[in-house]
Amino acid sequence: MRADRLLSLVLLLQARPSSAAPELAARLGVSVRTVLRDVAALSSAGIPVYAERGRGGGIRMLPAYRAGLAHLNAAEGTGLAVGQSRLAGELGLGDALDTAIEKIIGAGGQALRGGLAQGRRHVIVDVDPWMRSGEAVPLLPAIHDGLLRGRCLSLDYEDSDGARSRRTVTPAGLVAKAGIWYLVTSEPALVRVSRVHECTVLPAPAVLPTGFDLDAAxxxxxxxxxxxxxxxxxxVSVSPPAVALVRRVLARHLAPASGASSSHLVRLSFAGVPHAVGSLLGFGAQLTVVDPPAVRTAMRTAAEAVVALYADP
Known part of the structure; x- marks a missing residue:
């Protein structure tokens, strides 16, 4: 275990030739005193690393030294496979991803460090869709842990209609789609992670069907x-200033136009009346439902309920 830590320390210092001892201690999950002892051991072994005391000091390594092995642990490898910082953070692997990148930079040297810095300056990867941030997924690390351990999960789950039930599932994999996490089960079926209220990892092994392929599922x-x-x-009839906004936000609901068309009339398709009301009510007075009458009535009922909610006591 200490040998792993010493190699990790070397690779972290290769990525950042000068680092504060408390920062390295936090990265390695040990005390500052342990870091200083490790530095002394490395120095005795002939590795050009030393502690510099005083203001602006820290743990330093001669820039010319290079060890060519990245030596990632399991968590760092998993974080690297996820790749995107926010998604890795939601899995509880944010620090592991950062450490993995630093180790690879350390093993790769100045050219790799420069290429990564250039890429970060010119390319941003944002996994969240427009007009919506990522969902809270506090139980995602527990679900991921059960998945990695190959165990069945007992979930307190709320479906899209708001009904809660206890279900036991065999986890097959996790998917992040447009900033939303889904658990793929062996049936296969989808479980939206943000709707899981409780997760218990069971002793029973998660046995997948023979030949199960996560990508295909x-x-x-x-x-x-x-x-x-x-x-x-x-x-719907949309006020002219809001036409572009409505078409952009509701793009996946746009239905083919039929008959005479108008720039402010937009035809949309939904799974049902509640689906339509939930999607349209947020636009307020920027749009008016023209047809069908059932949706007009449901919109009015929902709007009256909102007015009643905020009426003076």
């Missing part, structure tokens, strides 16, 4: 969701 589930019928067509 996800492709089938994705196609099933994208092909889900939306039989309700809703015609």
């Amino acid at each position: 996800w492709a089938r589930l994705r196609d099933r969701v994208e092909a889900r019928p939306r039989p309700l067509t809703v015609l």
Whole structure:
């Protein structure tokens, strides 16, 4: 274990030839005193690393020294496979990803460090869709832990209609789609992680069907969701300044135009009346439902409920 820590210390110092002892201690999960002892041991072994005391001091390594092995642990390897900082952080692997990148930079030298810095200056990867931030997923690390341990999970789950139930699932994999985490189970089926209220890792092993392929299962589930019928067509009249906004935000609901068209009339498709009301009510007075009457009535009922909620006592 100490040998692993010593090599990790060397690689972290290669990435940052001068680092504060408390920072290294936090990275390695040990005390500052342990870091100083490790520095002394490395120095005795002929590795050009030393502690510099005083203001602006720290643990330093001669820039010319190079060890060519990145030596990532399991958590760092998993974090690197995820790749994106926010997603790794939600899995509880944010620090592991940062450490893995620093180790690789340390093993790769100045050229790799410069290339990474240049890439970060010119490319940003944002996994969240427009008009929506990522969902809170406090139980994602527990679900991920059960998945890695190959155990079944007992979940307190709330479905899209708000009904809660206890279910036991066999986890097969996790998918981050447009900033939203899903658990793929062995059926296969999708469990939206943000709707899990409680997760218990069970002793029972998670046995997947013979030949189960996560990529293929996800492709089938994705196609099933994208092909889900939306039989309700809703015609809305949009105020001219909001036409572009409505078309952008509701792009996946746009229905093919039929008959005479108008720039302010937009035809949309939804799974049902509640789906339509939930999607349209947030636009307030920027749009008006023209047809069908059932959606107009439901919008009025929902709006009256909001007014009543904020009425003076």
